[in-house]
Amino acid sequence: MDWLTTVDHKKIGILYLIAGGFFFLIGGLEALLIRWQLMGPEKDVVSAETFNSLLTMHGTTMIFLAAMPVIFALMNAIVPLQIGARDVAYPFVNAIGFWTFFFGGLLLNVAWIVGDVPAAGWTAYFPLAGPDFSGGKSMDFYAIGLQIAGIGTLVGGINFLVTIINMRAPGMSFMRMPMFTWSAFITSALILFAFPALAVGLVTMSFDRMFSGNFFVAANGGTGVLWEHIFWIFGHPEVYILILPAFGIISEVISTFSRKRLFGYSSMVFATALIGFLGFMVWAHHMFTTGLGPVANSLFSIATMLIAVPTGIKIFNWIFTMWGGQIRFTAANLFAIGFIPTFVMGGVTGVMLAAAPADFQYHDSYFVVAHFHYVIVGGLVLGLFSGVHYWWPKMFGVGLNEMLGKLTFWTFFIGFHLTFFVQHFLGLMGMPRRVFTYLEGLGWDTLNLVSSIGAFAMGVGTIIFIINIVYSLSQPRTAKGDHWEDGRTLEWSIPSPAPEYNFAQTPLVRGYDAFWKEKMAGNAEMTPAEPIGPIHMPSPSILPFFMSLGLFIAGFGFMYAENEFMNAALANLFSSYVVAGVGLLITFGSMFLRSVYDDAGFHIEEDEINKDRGIKA
Amino acid sequence: MSSHDHHANGVLPHDPEKATLEGRNKILGFWLFLGGETVLFGTLFSAFLALRHNVADGKTAQQLFELPLIALATFLLLTSSMTSVLAIQAMHRQKVKEMAIWLGITVLFGACFLGLEIYEFYHYVHEGHKFSTSAFSTSFYSLVGFHGAHVAFGICWITLLIAQLFRKGLTVVTAPKIYVASLYWHFIDVVWVFIFTVVYLMGKVG
Numbered sequence: 171m172d173w174l175t176t177v178d179h180k181k182i183g184i185l186y187l188i189a190g191g192f193f194f195l196i197g198g199l200e201a202l203l204i205r206w207q208l209m210g211p212e213k214d215v216v217s218a219e220t221f222n223s224l225l226t227m228h229g230t231t232m233i234f235l236a237a238m239p240v241i242f243a244l245m246n247a248i249v250p251l252q253i254g255a256r257d258v259a260y261p262f263v264n265a266i267g268f269w270t271f272f273f274g275g276l277l278l279n280v281a282w283i284v285g286d287v288p289a290a291g292w293t294a295y296f297p298l299a300g301p302d303f304s305g306g307k308s309m310d311f312y313a314i315g316l317q318i319a320g321i322g323t324l325v326g327g328i329n330f331l332v333t334i335i336n337m338r339a340p341g342m343s344f345m346r347m348p349m350f351t352w353s354a355f356i357t358s359a360l361i362l363f364a365f366p367a368l369a370v371g372l373v374t375m376s377f378d379r380m381f382s383g384n385f386f387v388a389a390n391g392g393t394g395v396l397w398e399h400i401f402w403i404f405g406h407p408e409v410y411i412l413i414l415p416a417f418g419i420i421s422e423v424i425s426t427f428s429r430k431r432l433f434g435y436s437s438m439v440f441a442t443a444l445i446g447f448l449g450f451m452v453w454a455h456h457m458f459t460t461g462l463g464p465v466a467n468s469l470f471s472i473a474t475m476l477i478a479v480p481t482g483i484k485i486f487n488w489i490f491t492m493w494g495g496q497i498r499f500t501a502a503n504l505f506a507i508g509f510i511p512t513f514v515m516g517g518v519t520g521v522m523l524a525a526a527p528a529d530f531q532y533h534d535s536y537f538v539v540a541h542f543h544y545v546i547v548g549g550l551v552l553g554l555f556s557g558v559h560y561w562w563p564k565m566f567g568v569g570l571n572e573m574l575g576k577l578t579f580w581t582f583f584i585g586f587h588l589t590f591f592v593q594h595f596l597g598l599m600g601m602p603r604r605v606f607t608y609l610e611g612l613g614w615d616t617l618n619l620v621s622s623i624g625a626f627a628m629g630v631g632t633i634i635f636i637i638n639i640v641y642s643l644s645q646p647r648t649a650k651g652d653h654w655e656d657g658r659t660l661e662w663s664i665p666s667p668a669p670e671y672n673f674a675q676t677p678l679v680r681g682y683d684a685f686w687k688e689k690m691a692g693n694a695e696m697t698p699a700e701p702i703g704p705i706h707m708p709s710p711s712i713l714p715f716f717m718s719l720g721l722f723i724a725g726f727g728f729m730y731a732e733n734e735f736m737n738a739a740l741a742n743l744f745s746s747y748v749v750a751g752v753g754l755l756i757t758f759g760s761m762f763l764r765s766v767y768d769d770a771g772f773h774i775e776e777d778e779i780n781k782d783r784g785i786k787a
Numbered sequence: 788m789s790s791h792d793h794h795a796n797g798v799l800p801h802d803p804e805k806a807t808l809e810g811r812n813k814i815l816g817f818w819l820f821l822g823g824e825t826v827l828f829g830t831l832f833s834a835f836l837a838l839r840h841n842v843a844d845g846k847t848a849q850q851l852f853e854l855p856l857i858a859l860a861t862f863l864l865l866t867s868s869m870t871s872v873l874a875i876q877a878m879h880r881q882k883v884k885e886m887a888i889w890l891g892i893t894v895l896f897g898a899c900f901l902g903l904e905i906y907e908f909y910h911y912v913h914e915g916h917k918f919s920t921s922a923f924s925t926s927f928y929s930l931v932g933f934h935g936a937h938v939a940f941g942i943c944w945i946t947l948l949i950a951q952l953f954r955k956g957l958t959v960v961t962a963p964k965i966y967v968a969s970l971y972w973h974f975i976d977v978v979w980v981f982i983f984t985v986v987y988l989m990g991k992v993g
Binding site: 259260324328329331332335336337362363364365366367369370371373374377378381382383384385387389390391392393396399400403762765766768 | 808811812815816819820822823824826827830831833834837838841842843918919920921922923924925926929947951955960964
């Protein structure tokens with residue numbers, strides 16, 4: 171019950187981690203089924219229809235329900251601590267963010283239970299995603315599930331922007347902010363400008379499917395290319411929304427475990443902002459083959475290649491940070507170091523794909539599949555593994571086992587390269603993406619077998635990671651505040667796990683790597699910026715849960731409004747929009763209650779804070 | 788901290804909406820939210836611009852639109868933006884009753900605007916310009932309808948705030964709420980200016 175009503179950002183972070191991890195396992199299972207089917211020629215592990223569903227749900231789940239939430243988990247758990255804040259700007263809205271994501275994801279996955287699963291790809295191109303080719307409710311699950319989950323992401327982004335702008339500790343200027351906080355900041359800005367476009371895309375999709383709209387119906391003047399524009403003006407920034415936090419994590423981990431200040435900090439900040447900006451300028455490189463014409467193709471081609479410059483700056487800065495450092499090869503750092511060459515490989519193929527004429531050749535081949543898995547798995551997922559190993563003691567008060575962590579790294583890392591490296595060659599040899607099987611004698615058999623074996627190795631790595639989690643949580647909570655002893659940023663200056671109010675006294679920040687600076691000056695703790703006093707906290711609330719539950723119910727109400735039920739009562743209920751109305755009533759009713767009853771919150775008194783600090787009052 | 792003092796003395800600061808961190812957070816967050824809303828409407832506008840000539844078998848914009856009605860609606864909505872400014876000015880002078888009156892007039896004008904829009908849609912549907920008629924009609928009803936839904940939401944919201952104002956008075960908690968609602972209302976107006984230009988004027992010109 172405590173977990174249903176919590177508005178504590180650290181607990182919400184843990185909720186995000188659990189839910190995101192759960193969906194990661196589902197998405198991974200789907201991936202393994204895909205690779206099992208493609209292990210050899212003409213296998214029939216799953217039918218062609220099921221394969222399409224698996225492919226669609228794997229992409230959608232991994233992007234929206236696994237990667238994004240785990241990023242939000244780390245941002246929630248760490249960003250307020252890094253800037254010396256007691257809380258986030260909107261604790262209540264933060265809880266709404268989690269619950270809408272959760273119920274949206276749940277709604278999407280109910281499709282498996284109903285047996286009417288989205289199968290038009292995660293990009294949901296029209297007319298394939300329209301009612302003619304994706305009948306039943308399949309793509310409605312996609313549109314409404316993502317719509318609800320998208321609300322959560324958008325409000326989460328706004329929450330972090332305001333938190334970072336308004337709630338930094340005294341002395342924490344923008345140019346003293348840790349890199350992870352910077353990347354969270356830029357990522358949140360990207361979310362703010364990308365997700366509303368997705369919302370419109372999903373609304374237009376729903377309008378076409380449910381109310382016979384014509385946005386994408388060619389016969390009545392609509393156009394499918396419009397969908398591609400709307401989707402990618404969201405979808406391209408989305409990949410930077412995913413990768414920038416990984417960049418932030420890598421910066422923190424590498425500098426901590428090299429015992430060195432991050433090399434070129436200000437250029438890192440500049441590069442992050444520039445990548446964020448350019449991320450919005452390049453969406454049409456997904457559409458080179460739609461016939462935009464040579465001028466548009468050239469411009470988008472050049473803009474895309476430009477992104478290699480700030481990214482290159484980052485890569486060299488990480489290498490220079492390690493250069494001459496006292497490197498400790500912890501599990502977290504192994505993931506971070508493994509990230510660098512892997513991500514560079516993904517970046518190189520990205521520049522290859524950015525060349526429009528060459529793209530006509532690579533387009534929709536396994537080369538593309540290899541490229542984006544190199545950046546998203548080899549980049550983001552390695553980054554997230556690194557971050558989870560690094561901050562686990564801060565989140566749970568107990569460290570993960572180092573030996574098991576290293577084992578996870580090696581199985582996952584080797585498995586990853588086995589899976590996706592060979593896919594470059596499969597693509598160049600002509601294997602198209604999204605095919606559910608292939609004939610013998612095309613020369614693709616061995617490489618596909620290797621790829622599938624690699625995928626199972628990644629599965630083994632993930633299982634070892636789960637074992638590690640279970641093992642670590644069964645240990646006594648003994649993590650110190652500065653668990654790695656080389657902690658540089660503010661989160662390491664307070665106990666692990668952080669107390670409810672984060673900082674007993676708001677710290678005074680006197681430079682970049684604030685905690686490290688104090689340690690070098692011979693201080694064991696941060697200098698406080700205020701005397702100890704009662705701390706105001708927001709009250710827990712069940713309303714975020716009900717608001718999201720209402721949307722969940724309303725989603726079904728709208729989806730099944732024109733369904734043919736066997737049961738007349740059910741049919742009446744849905745077709746008269748009673749179910750949809752009840753759902754919306756729950757949501758708006760909760761909003762009304764929230765608006766009318768002001769939350770006075772409560773205070774944590776001095777005595778209690780002193781008790782936590784081991785001081786007898 | 789300063790909010791504590793003011794509460795204690797029962798004196799409200801000159802800018803009650805910015806007196807607390809919560810209030811400042813609310814206002815900044817709302818500006819950012821409006822940035823997101825801009826993208827939302829921008830995308831709808833792009834879709835409309837791409838599809839506005841694709842009328843299939845349906846009517847064209849030139850055949851449908853009647854500018855006098857739209858001009859009246861525009862007049863009502865833009866005036867309501869002004870009355871919401873007068874409400875905020877009254878807030879800074881801490882005249883709660885005056886504030887409520889101006890907010891009430893804002894809501895009233897908004898409701899009249901919405902009434903005209905509903906009549907307009909009703910009229911078009913009778914002319915055979917249904918949601919499913921053509922890509923033009925779908926994108927038209929989506930864009931203008933989204934704006935209308937925003938107006939409707941704003942009406943409910945501000946009405947609720949007036950009720951709160953009577954119950955709780957003007958405090959550092961209610962002030963940011965009202966300030967933010969007025970930002971929202973201005974935003975709706977700005978969007979309407981674009982709709983008036985892009986949808987109706989450009990539609991009439993062809």
